[in-house]
Amino acid sequence: MRIPRRSFLKGTASLAAGAALDGCAAASRPARVTPWVWCGAVTERTALVKARAPFSERPYLWVAPLRDAMGARELAPAAVGPHGVATFALEGLEPGTDYLYALRDRARAGELLGRFKTFTPGPTSFRFSTASCARTGSSHAVFDTIRKRKPAFFLHLGDFHYENIDANDPAVFARAFDLVLSSPSQSELYRSCPIAYTWDDHDYGPNNSDRGAPGRLAALAAYREHVPHYPLAGTRTIHQAFTVGRVRFILTDLRADRDGPGVPFETRTMLGPEQKAWLLAELAEAGRYGLVVWASSVGWIGDGGDDDWGGFPAERAEIGRFLMEHGVKNLLMVSGDAHMLAIDDGSHNTMVDGGPGFPLFHAAALDQKGSDKGGPFSHPQVPGGGQYGEVDIVDEGGRVQVTLTGRDHEARAIMQHRFAV
């Protein structure tokens, strides 16, 4: 379904004019902000919708099952953040059900529509798409292509924008979100399916940034306000996890508590102690799931540079040993940062004594020039922009069948790998 957006924008203009006439308290806001809305943190019975509705003091959300508009309800914001982002908490939803939502205002001057489907318990087959790295506010055709392939959700692996913010000012981060979410093709994608998003360096801070980034606290505050995220498992980073059917998704934050380049390779951490303890506890529970997908913003088979896992060999080996000791054999890593597609079937991922050898899927770049980092891989690097990854899960209760496909912006398959766990 192609989701319309124009009617709301038209309504925005007329409301803005009305606000100027009656002198209401809009003077502190930017003169023109394109409304946006997106959905995330979807579970079997809940979802979060975040929206920017600068035209109205009282936006509300209309929500209905796709099959039953009579079951519609209206929600007021559970909270409105300091930059005007409204949070709508959807609860009591039906599992495995398509929902429509509409961001509206009391004057009914326009609306912005979106949709999502709640997850299903037990064995479930589904598709998700994943990628990283787009120029700020990109309207590349790759976003339309991803939407038309109808993923259950889009897993964004970072570099949502390239503002490289080095100021501890949440308003600067807020403007970056406004720029991205007002891109027509990105807006349509994010309203066509839920988002799950962890950042990388350029959307958290400057290039190759770490916990010393000047804007660290502002980045954390802006993420909490703007992104419909799953419950954050800690305070120092944005790590989070969720489950779809029998597949566990682990999203790490590899920026906000990583050591800077001055710390020796033997001791440096990319995760920080709080997040590492959480990650290892998650991995220790891998046997409860058919498949575990670890979303790592940077590549695992690094080239020994400072910025990816190759620059953190001791911590990478610690995780590898942990996986071997706990017999974890159902892990898939998806990663971004390097602007290329690449797949490893596990045969080159032998970081510790010949193991653990889990498969890797590197999916980038949405809209950046190609770059070639890391390797070797069983399916060698294809640098480029307009690229993304698609993961198809077939789970009928036995082994989970997984197909990884790297695609270009016309959905042509560039590389593919199938495996079962």
Ligand SMILES: [Fe+2]
């Ligand atoms: Fe990037």
